[in-house]
Amino acid sequence: MKVSLPDKSIIELSADATAMDAAARIGSRLAKAALAATVNGQQVDLSHPLADGDSVAIITGDSAEGLEIIRHSASHILAAAVQELYPHTQFGIGPAIADGFYYDFKFPSPISENDLSAIEAKMKEIIKAKAPFERSRLCREVAAEMFGAQPFKQELLAELPTEETASYYTLGHFTDLCRGPHVPDTGRIKAFKLLSTAGAYWRGDEKNQMLTRIYGTAFPSQKLLDEHLERLREAERRDHRVLGKQLDLFHIDEEVGAGLPLWHPKGALIRKIIEDFWRDAHLASGYEMVVIPHIASVDLWKTSGHWDFYRENMYSPMDIEGQEYIVKPMNCPGHIKIYKNRTRSYRELPIRWAELGTVYRYERSGVLHGLLRVRGFTQDDAHLFVRPDQLEDEIVSVIRFVLFMLKTFGFEEYEVYLSTRPEKSVGSDEHWDQATAALKAALEDVGLGYEIDPGEGVFYGPKIDMKIRDALGRAWQCTTIQVDFNLPERFDVTYVGEDNTDHRPIMIHRALLGSLERFIGCLIEHYAGAFPLWLAPVQAIILPIADRHMDYAEQVAARMTAEGVRAEIDYRKESVGRKIRDAEMEKVPFMIVVGDKEADAGNVSVRSYAEGDLGAMPLDELLANLMRQIEEKS
RNA sequence: GCCGGUGUAGCUCAGUUGGCUAGAGCAGCUGAUUUGUAAUCAGCAGGCCACGGGUUCGAAUCCUGUCACCGGCUCCA
Structure with a gap:
């Protein structure tokens, strides 16, 4: 039979060929990298049998689709590991998400993040074994029988349209109701990590019971995983709660x-x-x-409808001489009153x-x-x-x-x-x-x-x-x-x-x-706390080298302040190195070093937070520069 | 609110199976040093171990309640 590829070329395959065979025909490297395939616009497993005239594209870990399949398969491996370690667990769902995957479980007894390393170890065993993902189609009765004591799976099963035979994937002793596709075997998961646990309501509804969600992520290579983990650490350093404390905001x-x-x-x-x-x-x-005003009579909120439709977000009324008043949750009624005046x-x-x-x-x-x-x-x-x-x-x-x-x-x-x-x-x-x-x-x-x-x-x-x-x-x-x-x-x-x-x-x-x-x-x-010049609370800090440079530092500061630049002087009897380090930690955009050379020449040495040492320049030049940046809000 | 976790000095963190006066670095204060592009040195001071109850001869450590915070879920600017 003949199938076509994304570049419009046609390859010839034997009559019983699968998507994997097509990948192998294209090249052995592709066959190794192949995770799944798209046949006639539909994602399928590599074991999917092809038909004459099919258009076939091989999915690898380089693509967004491939990454999603890796993560989805990783979530199944997580579930299989959990089933082995905690036999009476009930299973919810386990999709791929933007940065990884999760699986929701109802554990027989609570687990915490400390248990993740044991689950990871079990997952690594499963991956090492290169266990196959086996797809099957079952009629509803057989599936219901198989999911015996799995109420969440039973619920999902019951909601499937009756005419459809759903597909199932078996990994070791774990079988899940799943559309797929999956990677052919667990050995294809090259790098993964479990990240956190969390409570999550079944089907996202707070009226339902709460399951334990395990979050993880997976990548086609350890290098990509490491880069992702590094990004997470970098993100922690940008956390506004951490920076708010550090920068005293x-x-x-x-x-x-x-x-x-x-x-x-x-x-x-x-x-x-x-x-x-x-x-x-x-x-x-x-x-x-x-x-x-910040409070208004309850009557206003009754007229506006907030009292009836927004009360769960409002604070209780306070009593003022027998009249009920409410702290405003919105400004609109006040503005309307001005209009109506x-x-x-x-x-x-x-x-x-x-x-x-x-x-x-x-x-x-x-x-x-x-x-x-x-x-x-x-x-x-x-x-x-x-x-x-x-x-x-x-x-x-x-x-x-x-x-x-x-x-x-x-x-x-x-x-x-x-x-x-x-x-x-x-x-x-x-x-x-x-x-x-x-x-x-x-x-x-x-x-x-x-x-x-x-x-x-x-x-x-x-x-x-x-x-x-x-x-x-x-x-x-x-x-x-x-x-x-x-x-x-x-x-x-x-x-x-x-x-x-x-x-x-x-x-x-x-x-x-x-x-x-x-x-x-x-x-x-x-901005990771490094505000652009126009927003920086301190725009420039003047660092005198020794006490005898204080007068000059004050002249410079006065000049800058007169131009509207927010400038400060570091008066401490500390080394220049120390003053620079502290200014760097505070992410001050400009550090102005003044010593004998500058005082004699009437200029300033400038170090910018973004660019480092800029050397000496006339104060006017620096000021013109700063004014321009402030004006441009850049 | 719910699930799981955490709470020790201003900050970041040690503190062993319950057992000496709860430690360190940074910040602070005092003194010396007058310094040229990311931390000068020394000394001092600083703690209701989140808060309340309990177990124990003895609690930072174990149990319990409350509060706050962290990761999520639900909800939202």
């Missing part, structure tokens, strides 16, 4: 409360720089600033009101995470009141504004989601459809790729979310843009139209950075 104090960060002077300064930039950018983009004309719209608004939300203790998930945070919030004919243009300009902001902070990569109507929500289907369509149209207008996140909208409207990733690759939602027909209705928000009758504006809720806490947390990790 913030801390979270047990006696103050979980999830309530305290900003130290340097952290607060970075925050101030971001806030200043943010306010200026907003004022320049047609926004006005508003300010509202007088009659608005169609000529005023769009109204764009922005506020760095601090909100407090109840978050379950287990979800708190440094600055990235807290209980009190400041949103870079704004509410736009627009006429229907202005809606799409306004969304487009908000999206453009977001892209500008993120780019300024060095974020070039993010994920975009369009979240649709959740179960707990208010408003008519018609309004939801209209709002969703407007967001979609705007995204397409700007040409931004996005995914749909079904049912993830807010209770009052759909939203566009943008997520950026932390050092460990976890995605955090920062930007959010929400279209809302409902709150204007609930508060009876109106404007007088050209026709002299009342009309209902549409609201856009939006936060570009999301919250300053989360954004700065991501920013610390993004």
Whole structure:
């Protein structure tokens, strides 16, 4: 028979040939590297028999598909090892994921990370034995019989469409319901490591029982695995919680409360720089600033619907002279009240009101995470009141504004989601459809790729979310843009139209950075604590060589400060080497060494954090350089 | 909230099968050194061993409750 290859060439094989035979015919090196194959667009095992006219591509560990198959097979090896070591374990599922794989188990008694090395050892035995993955097809009755005391497998089996005979893979004594494909034998797994254990609800539903998940990763070679582990260690060094401590930016104090960060002077300064930039950018983009109180009468939250739809995230009311007040979890009702304080004309719209608004939300203790998930945070919030004919243009300009902001902070990569109507929500289907369509149209207008996140909208409207990733690759939602027909209705928000009758504006809720806490947390990790010049709390530190250079150091500092550069002097009686080391540890962008030579010549010796020793130069030259970098925010 | 783990000086960490006055480095303070591109030297001080209860002649160590933190799950800016 003849089969075709990806390069369009045709090879001739015997009538009973398999995908493996095709690989062998192409080359012996490929046969050795082969893990699985794609036949007519479908991934299959190497043992898959070919038919005349098939188009065949061999999958190796070099491709993303190959890597996924390696990891998926590794998860089966993990399960087989667990079955041998802990015979009464019940098995959940074990897929490949972005950076590795996991398998969920219900162990007869709890295990911990200390047990992973024993499981790894057993896996290595299985790999050394080059045990084959054997595929079979069973009818449902036989499979149900085989999975006897495996309730999770039984549940999966019961949900399969009746007309289908599912496929099964057997590895030693372990058989799993699985679509495949798998590597031909366990010897193909060249490098793997078990990383951690975790609790995970069966099928991701907290109403179900909790299983024990084991995470691991696998690569086609030890070298690639080592590189990956090194990246993980590097990521730990970028952790904003570690850097926040090292750089003295913030801390979270047990006696103050979980999830309530305290900003130290340097952290607060970075925050101030971001806030200043943010306010200026907003004022320049047609926004006005508003300010509202942090607590409001419970009546406001009843009108807005938060009391009914958002209460699980809100703190309990406090009693003030018999009236119930609530700490705000959102800023929108306050801004609406400002709008409603007088009659608005169609000529005023769009109204764009922005506020760095601090909100407090109840978050379950287990979800708190440094600055990235807290209980009190400041949103870079704004509410736009627009006429229907202005809606799409306004969304487009908000999206453009977001892209500008993120780019300024060095974020070039993010994920975009369009979240649709959740179960707990208010408003008519018609309004939801209209709002969703407007967001979609705007995204397409700007040409931004996005995914749909079904049912993830807010209770009052759909939203566009943008997520950026932390050092460990976890995605955090920062930007959010929400279209809302409902709150204007609930508060009876109106404007007088050209026709002299009342009309209902549409609201856009939006936060570009999301919250300053989360954004700065991501920013610390993004820059690994080495902030670009415009954001660095200390931009330059002047290092006098000996006490007699203090006067000159102060002249230099005064000059820099006068130009608006944040400069400090290291007054300590320490060696230059020591002062440099400490400045390096604090990741100060510029170190200015001044001694006899500099004082005599009236210049400065410059060492940059990024580039090292730059040699001597006139102070004016350095300043011009710094001013340019600050201006460019580079 | 749930599963597993952790909690010793400001920070990073030792602390053996329960047994001397709980240690080290860094940071801090004092003194000496006046230093040329990643740590000068010496001395001193610093601990309710997260917090509460229990077991024991004796607890940092064992048991238990609470809190916080870490990795996930669920949930979210």
